[in-house]
Amino acid sequence: MTIKIATAECFTHGIIAREIHACAQGYQGEFGPDIWKPTTLENFQDEITLLCGMFIPTLSALKSVLKVDPPEPHKLLNGIKVYKEEDDQEVAVLMAKAVKNISGADIGIGTTAGIGKGGIAIVTPELAVKTTSDVYADLCSSNSEQLLLRQRSGVEKTLLLLEQILNHQS
Numbered sequence: 774m775t776i777k778i779a780t781a782e783c784f785t786h787g788i789i790a791r792e793i794h795a796c797a798q799g800y801q802g803e804f805g806p807d808i809w810k811p812t813t814l815e816n817f818q819d820e821i822t823l824l825c826g827m828f829i830p831t832l833s834a835l836k837s838v839l840k841v842d843p844p845e846p847h848k849l850l851n852g853i854k855v856y857k858e859e860d861d862q863e864v865a866v867l868m869a870k871a872v873k874n875i876s877g878a879d880i881g882i883g884t885t886a887g888i889g890k891g892g893i894a895i896v897t898p899e900l901a902v903k904t905t906s907d908v909y910a911d912l913c914s915s916n917s918e919q920l921l922l923r924q925r926s927g928v929e930k931t932l933l934l935l936e937q938i939l940n941h942q943s
Contacts, residue, residue: 776939779878780826781839781868783854784886784912784920788928790826793935797821808925809932821939824876829868829885830854839871847887848913855912858889862903865892869901882935884927887912891923893931895938902938906930 780790792809800806829835832854835843843864848855856864865883873881873896881896890905906927910919 774820776821776880776942777824777876777878778821778880778882778935779824779872779876780882780884781829781872782827782882782884783830783868784891784924785884785928785931786924787826787828788924789882789884789931790823792928792932793821794823794826797823808928809936824878825872827872835864835868839868839875841867841871843867850912853912854885855887856885856892857887858891858905861885861887861889861892862894862905863892865894866896866901866903869894869896880935880938882931884931886910886923886927891927893927893934895931895934897938897942900938902934904930904934 778793782789792806795806796809831852832846833852835841844860846854847857864885868883869881883894885892888911890909894903906923908923908926910923
């Protein structure tokens with residue numbers, strides 16, 4: 774049975790979806806996965822597929838595309854939602870559930886980050902896991918290097934968590 778995965782990403786900019794797709798397709802080299810190289814890669818190639826990967830940085834997209842009613846953001850930057858860490862985690866769960874339900878996926882992944890370490894959520898029929906990246910950053914500042922570090926941490930942590938969930942389901 775193939776496990777269908779869908780993502781709704783903000784601070785991870787669709788990188789998680791790209792990594793899942795490259796891994797699932799068995800792509801190699803420059804076209805292959807850059808970050809996610811699970812030791813059980815061969816097992817996943819026939820077991821997972823990416824249904825869709827969405828980049829959802831704005832409050833209006835949360836409401837119109839994902840059809841969720843999120844909490845009011847701490848701030849809006851050109852329509853981009855900026856939550857504090859605790860709300861980021863709540864919104865990541867909303868995003869994961871929504872993309873899972875809308876797409877008919879078995880697993881939904883949501884990520885969003887404003888001020889703090891962000892929010893990461895993975896939702897399956899049996900569980901909903903939420904966590905953060907390991908890096909603090911503030912979207913309202915112009916520290917691109919710190920934002921990039923948080924993004925990388927979020928992508929890596931999400932893919933590691935996904936791999937653990939997939940290994941548990943196998």
